Amino acid sequence: MQRNGRTEPEAARILEKALKAKIAEQTGGDLLSPESTIEELAGKWLEELKIKETVAGTLTTYRSSIRSKIIPGIGEVRLREASIPRLDRFLKGLMVTPTAARTARTVLLQMFALATRQGAVNRNPVKETMSISPKKREVKVIALSDIHAMRSLFVAYDEGHTSELHELSMLLMATGCRQGEALAIRWEDLEVDTGVLRITGTLVVDDVTGKLQRQAHPKSEAGHRGLTLPASVLGMLTQRRVESVYPMVFPSSTGTYRWPNNSRRQWRQAIDGTVYEGKTPRDFRKAVATHLDKLVGIEAAQAQLGHGSSDITVKYYVERQREVADFAGVIEGMFESSE
Known part of the structure; x- marks a missing residue:
């Protein structure tokens, strides 16, 4: 194909x-092509995630990576130009x-899987880039005495603020649920007669509208x-139920769902300047x-936290005890004289 123009740059633009028009005609205008940019690929991929009904929290994380890292860095690169060395250099x-790099690699890996399926690239170049392993961190858990001390700080904070941190922390301590799950609990999720609380949802922020839902x-x-629920926490919730006027257990002052960010801010303020500064829900x-792992077993901890695998519970939530090799009696025989 060739095109003419008054100048070389103009001819190049016309060509x-x-x-692009020819490619659109051949593909029906809906599929990606080698001339598509990584930013265009990102848009197509996000549309596909919506069709797959990807969890809102995950979608927000992926959108953030695309918006803050991928598009500014390589958004204008065409798919035919997305070589392994170029993508590897970008990720490095x-x-x-490291967390941002690992998320970006995960996103690009899935994006180029879509590009491969649509024939825009022959193979997924991200597979050959350097893998980014998460930094292994030893799980450290605060003592129960520290939790009780923090809850005392929450009581003091609640006296001067509309925060209800003491009661919210009681629920977190009784269930081990995530803060978003706790703030999403409605009275219809609580079976007062049986003392069973159903975790059926969580709070998320819509990435497009910015509204809490x-x-x-x-x-x-x-x-x-x-x-x-333990009897003490069931009693607390039963009393709140009697006094409630809204469908949610922990509503905002206006009767809407309480923003987790506001609750976390109050949490930080309550322990600011203490030895517990930096501790979170x-x-x-x-x-x-x-x-639970110590007293009942890892399966109990997994079920309580709502994990699909105990591997997640062990890796991120359970503090492992250092095992002591106790073979002193056997080894003592090595010191005995053969005479």
């Missing part, structure tokens, strides 16, 4: 436009923040669970998992 440039399912399928979740 490029004609090529993100390694200042209740997602009708937890973070994962395994997150759907029923939890029998997730520390309560880890404490519940470790306590």
